[in-house]
Amino acid sequence: MVPSRGSRWAREIRFLLGDPLLFIVVFFVLASLIVFILYPLVRVVATSFETPKGFGFTVFLEVLKSKYLLQGFWNSIMMSTLTAIGGSFIGYLFAYTLSRTDIPFKKLFHVIAIIPVVSPPFIGAMSIIMLFGNNGLITYSLLGINNYPIYGFRGLLFAQMITFFPIAYITLRGVLESISPTLEDAALDLGGSRWQVFRKVTLPLSIPGIASAMLVLFIETMADFGNPLILAGSQFPILSVQAYLQITGMFDLPTGSALAILLLVPSVTAYILQKYWVSRKQYITITGKPTTSVIKSVHPMAKWILFGLCLSVALLVLLVYLTILWGAFANVWGTDNTLTLKHFQYVFGVGFRAVLDTLTISGISTPLSGILGMVVAFLVVRKQFPGKHFMEFTSMLSFAVPGTVIGIGYILAFNSPPLVLTGTLAILLLNFIYRYIPVGIQSGIAILRQIDPAIEEAAIDLGADAKKTFFRVTLPLMVPAFFSGLIFAFVRAMTAISAAIFLVSSHWNLMTVQIMSQVESGRLGAASAFSVILVGLILLAIFVIRGILLYRYGRLGGKLLNI
Amino acid sequence: MGVKLVNITKVFPDPHHPGREVVAVRKVSIDVKEGEFVTFLGPSGCGKTTTLRIISGFEYPTEGEVWISGKLVNNDPPNKRDTSMVFQSYAIFPHLSVSQNIGFGLELKGLPKETIRAETERIMSVMNLTNLANRRPDQLSGGQQQRVALARAIINKPSVLLFDEPLSNLDAKLREQMRLEIRKIQRTFGITSIYVTHDQGEAMTVSDRIVVMNEGNIMQIGTPFEIYSRPLNRFVADFIGRVNFFEGTVTTVKEQGISVRFTHGVERDVDSCSRDFRPGEQVLVVVRPESLKLFSKGSDSKSTGSTVNKDSEGVSSKTGQAFLEGRIDKVVYLGSVCEYEIETGSEKPVLAVTHNPIEEGFFQPGDFVGIDFTPISAHALPQNG
Numbered sequence: 001m002v003p004s005r006g007s008r009w010a011r012e013i014r015f016l017l018g019d020p021l022l023f024i025v026v027f028f029v030l031a032s033l034i035v036f037i038l039y040p041l042v043r044v045v046a047t048s049f050e051t052p053k054g055f056g057f058t059v060f061l062e063v064l065k066s067k068y069l070l071q072g073f074w075n076s077i078m079m080s081t082l083t084a085i086g087g088s089f090i091g092y093l094f095a096y097t098l099s100r101t102d103i104p105f106k107k108l109f110h111v112i113a114i115i116p117v118v119s120p121p122f123i124g125a126m127s128i129i130m131l132f133g134n135n136g137l138i139t140y141s142l143l144g145i146n147n148y149p150i151y152g153f154r155g156l157l158f159a160q161m162i163t164f165f166p167i168a169y170i171t172l173r174g175v176l177e178s179i180s181p182t183l184e185d186a187a188l189d190l191g192g193s194r195w196q197v198f199r200k201v202t203l204p205l206s207i208p209g210i211a212s213a214m215l216v217l218f219i220e221t222m223a224d225f226g227n228p229l230i231l232a233g234s235q236f237p238i239l240s241v242q243a244y245l246q247i248t249g250m251f252d253l254p255t256g257s258a259l260a261i262l263l264l265v266p267s268v269t270a271y272i273l274q275k276y277w278v279s280r281k282q283y284i285t286i287t288g289k290p291t292t293s294v295i296k297s298v299h300p301m302a303k304w305i306l307f308g309l310c311l312s313v314a315l316l317v318l319l320v321y322l323t324i325l326w327g328a329f330a331n332v333w334g335t336d337n338t339l340t341l342k343h344f345q346y347v348f349g350v351g352f353r354a355v356l357d358t359l360t361i362s363g364i365s366t367p368l369s370g371i372l373g374m375v376v377a378f379l380v381v382r383k384q385f386p387g388k389h390f391m392e393f394t395s396m397l398s399f400a401v402p403g404t405v406i407g408i409g410y411i412l413a414f415n416s417p418p419l420v421l422t423g424t425l426a427i428l429l430l431n432f433i434y435r436y437i438p439v440g441i442q443s444g445i446a447i448l449r450q451i452d453p454a455i456e457e458a459a460i461d462l463g464a465d466a467k468k469t470f471f472r473v474t475l476p477l478m479v480p481a482f483f484s485g486l487i488f489a490f491v492r493a494m495t496a497i498s499a500a501i502f503l504v505s506s507h508w509n510l511m512t513v514q515i516m517s518q519v520e521s522g523r524l525g526a527a528s529a530f531s532v533i534l535v536g537l538i539l540l541a542i543f544v545i546r547g548i549l550l551y552r553y554g555r556l557g558g559k560l561l562n563i
Numbered sequence: 564m565g566v567k568l569v570n571i572t573k574v575f576p577d578p579h580h581p582g583r584e585v586v587a588v589r590k591v592s593i594d595v596k597e598g599e600f601v602t603f604l605g606p607s608g609c610g611k612t613t614t615l616r617i618i619s620g621f622e623y624p625t626e627g628e629v630w631i632s633g634k635l636v637n638n639d640p641p642n643k644r645d646t647s648m649v650f651q652s653y654a655i656f657p658h659l660s661v662s663q664n665i666g667f668g669l670e671l672k673g674l675p676k677e678t679i680r681a682e683t684e685r686i687m688s689v690m691n692l693t694n695l696a697n698r699r700p701d702q703l704s705g706g707q708q709q710r711v712a713l714a715r716a717i718i719n720k721p722s723v724l725l726f727d728e729p730l731s732n733l734d735a736k737l738r739e740q741m742r743l744e745i746r747k748i749q750r751t752f753g754i755t756s757i758y759v760t761h762d763q764g765e766a767m768t769v770s771d772r773i774v775v776m777n778e779g780n781i782m783q784i785g786t787p788f789e790i791y792s793r794p795l796n797r798f799v800a801d802f803i804g805r806v807n808f809f810e811g812t813v814t815t816v817k818e819q820g821i822s823v824r825f826t827h828g829v830e831r832d833v834d835s836c837s838r839d840f841r842p843g844e845q846v847l848v849v850v851r852p853e854s855l856k857l858f859s860k861g862s863d864s865k866s867t868g869s870t871v872n873k874d875s876e877g878v879s880s881k882t883g884q885a886f887l888e889g890r891i892d893k894v895v896y897l898g899s900v901c902e903y904e905i906e907t908g909s910e911k912p913v914l915a916v917t918h919n920p921i922e923e924g925f926f927q928p929g930d931f932v933g934i935d936f937t938p939i940s941a942h943a944l945p946q947n948g
Contacts, residue, residue: 458656461648462715476658
């Protein structure tokens with residue numbers, strides 16, 4: 001036996017060479033991550049330094065000199081910060097109320113809070129225009145106000161909070177449910193008042209979770225493209241929209257790239273903070289046997305106040321979605337609200353290509369993305385090899401990189417040899433696969449951490465080799481996680497807009513892009529009908545996958561899909 | 564045949580100090596005979612589990628040789644070694660039924676379905692699992708899971724059965740029952756077994772021989788009797804059971820044992836020694852609490868109720884004087900035995916245990932007692948060993 005006192009690298013490389021299958025898989029995964037995630041980003045950076053006289057800072061200097069472009073940067077930062085704070089507050093309110101009180105209609109509240117997660121992110125903005133815009137239901141039809149100034153800061157902030165608070169809710173609900181209720185019982189038992197228990201125990205224990213939720217919301221809002229495109233207006237420029245307009249409107253690739261960099265830096269900073277700092281500070285308070293506790297840490301008065309607050313938020317969310325539903329059937333929104341099916345006729349006629357394209361692209365890309373995600377998760381959790389941290393970081397990077405940046409990166413990277421993909425199905429598929437692998441990786445890592453390594457060791461011990469262990473034991477145990485990851489990836493693919501809008505062509509189009517162009521040309525009815533169909537398809541897919549899992553895995557499958 | 568370890572050393576990178584290394588196992592050698600049941604016993608972090616994982620192939624030794632059934636297996640992966648492991652967490656495949664779990668190893672060997680079924684049924688009936696055949700693992704109790712794990716391991720007819728603290732997740736009563744069952748099954752099948760535990764009761768019950776480990780080193784290899792009554796060093800004496808240490812100097816070396824003058828002046832014979840001593844050497848004499856005899860010397864509190872029958876019980880002293888005298892400080896009445904802490908003026912109280920208290924009677928706190936022991940129950944260690 002060779003004493004393995006050499007460097008870890010040497011040892012890992014030797015190990016990798018001794019396992020050809022592992023070597024090949026690691027090699028191809030790393031290579032594809034470099035080509036389809038890193039390379040486009042490198043091209044964005046390179047292009048932003050491009051000047052007529054070669055490499056230089058000219059483009060950035062121009063951007064910094066332009067009051068309009070700089071304003072977009074600050075607006076984006078401000079909007080994201082406020083959404084992070086406000087959205088997390090509402091999310092915490094919901095999470096706390098639903099996990100710590102026994103208010104009625106909990107299940108219904110939960111479903112309402114989840115709706116925005118499974119629908120296109122720009123529905124909030126559309127609905128707000130339909131409610132408060134020029135022909136708005138509330139402003140014009142009810143109050144008779146003409147030209148209510150909904151475009152800009154106020155309207156956008158409202159839309160972003162409605163759109164993104166559910167993400168905070170999901171995160172924080174997990175955090176609150178992982179705080180053992182016995183801690184609150186103990187604090188009450190030691191003589192704390194209910195308010196003291198909340199302030200001194202519950203809240204401090206949820207601080208890391210809140211920080212994490214705020215950073216995620218910041219990243220999501222920075223990256224969001226749909227809502228600002230519809231609602232921001234020219235008075236309140238937003239960075240992601242400006243970058244898009246630079247490229248598609250003015251064909252100014254260097255300036256667009258420079259704006260993309262400005263967009264990228266705060267997002268990646270927030271991501272790194274979240275991943276390497278905040279997530280390390282989470283408390284683990286449930287150990288050993290699960291504890292059941294009767295909910296008693298909330299005063300009845302406080303309970304009904306919380307109920308009232310949640311109810312008003314839930315009603316707002318419902319209003320937003322019912323507006324879209326009504327809009328899809330209304331003849332001319334705001335002026336002639338008689339019901340009609342003509343918008344749906346349009347979607348199933350002229351617009352049906354986009355529906356089929358969207359389904360094709362999402363249907364092909366999400367399983368591929370899911371499998372790749374599982375493979376990466378398996379490698380990262382269970383194997384030792386050089387470049388492991390690089391693989392984990394790069395594959396998760398897509399989560400932090402705003403779609404706009406990735407979209408620009410793809411048109412820069414794959415518009416010229418060796419890989420000419422612009423306008424093809426391939427570019428959309430590749431983009432979706434690599435953009436949504438973090439979803440698969442996250443659920444894969446989560447389940448693998450739950451699978452005791454001893455279970456795989458037991459298989460090896462009984463005589464199975466690496467391949468048999470993976471296919472007979474590990475993979476069957478990962479399947480439920482694979483499917484639940486698949487649902488989220490599918491939802492994201494179906495509702496994607498920010499990167500895809502750069503990559504669609506006359507051959508391959510997407511429903512989301514269609515909806516945007518309908519909104520821009522003022523055809524709110526058609527846009528609403530498209531949105532209703534889109535949400536309907538997503539719900540259908542969720543029910544089908546969920547059904548398969550429930551059928552195949554019984555209670556376990558259902559639990560994993562608790563969304 | 565069996566298992567032979569030759570100078571096994573395992574070095575890990577230190578997880579807390581990157582760049583530094585930790586020696587988990589240092590020059591461990593042992594020869595486990597075929598059919599023998601050997602237990603590795605030691606505090607957590609002593610290297611016992613690492614040693615077991617080196618035998619199973621989940622860790623490779625940094626240095627040294629692993630021989631299984633006369634074959635050098637250093638470079639064989641776990642699936643190529645003729646060993647089966649019972650895991651601490653049982654590691655039952657959650658997606659397979661009980662019978663599928665048990666038959667998994669045979670299935671991997673590609674045996675015909677009929678053989679697998681027959682063999683699985685046979686093992687299940689031996690292990691009392693027949694009526695659980697179609698259960699899912701999450702519908703099993705801890706003891707049942709334990710039996711499934713054991714059945715899954717022995718169905719492969721391995722040359723060596725490995726146990727990694729298999730009973731630590733069970734409650735006390737079940738643990739005592741299962742360790743007898745494990746021993747019985749191991750005897751029935753005659754499989755060489757290596758068992759890791761930190762529970763000495765478990766080790767004493769199941770083992771032919773015990774290997775006591777500490778900080779990566781083997782401290783002693785011996786039968787349960789040798790480990791308990793004839794420890795080689797202070798660590799083993801202290802780690803196994805409870806113990807009294809008395810310091811002294813060797814005065815004469817006799818044909819059988821030695822005579823020792825203890826630090827408080829009294830001289831006594833000690834029959835057993837961990838090695839040969841010369842007169843004048845400093846020794847540490849080990850006497851187990853149950854080997855100490857107590858006799859009454861009166862009371863300061865006029866104890867009520869219980870008394871001790873005679874003040875001469877089991878006393879044998881050349882001078883007629885007790886080895887030590889002291890005052891009972893604490894009494895723990897456990898029913899079958901009675902435990903005492905006795906204040907004798909030295910740093911640590913003396914521990915003593917008397918049996919059958921209902922007949923023999925027992926002392927009360929405050930009672931003055933004489934303490935003594937017989938030469939055969941005393942064992943001498945070198946003082947700096």
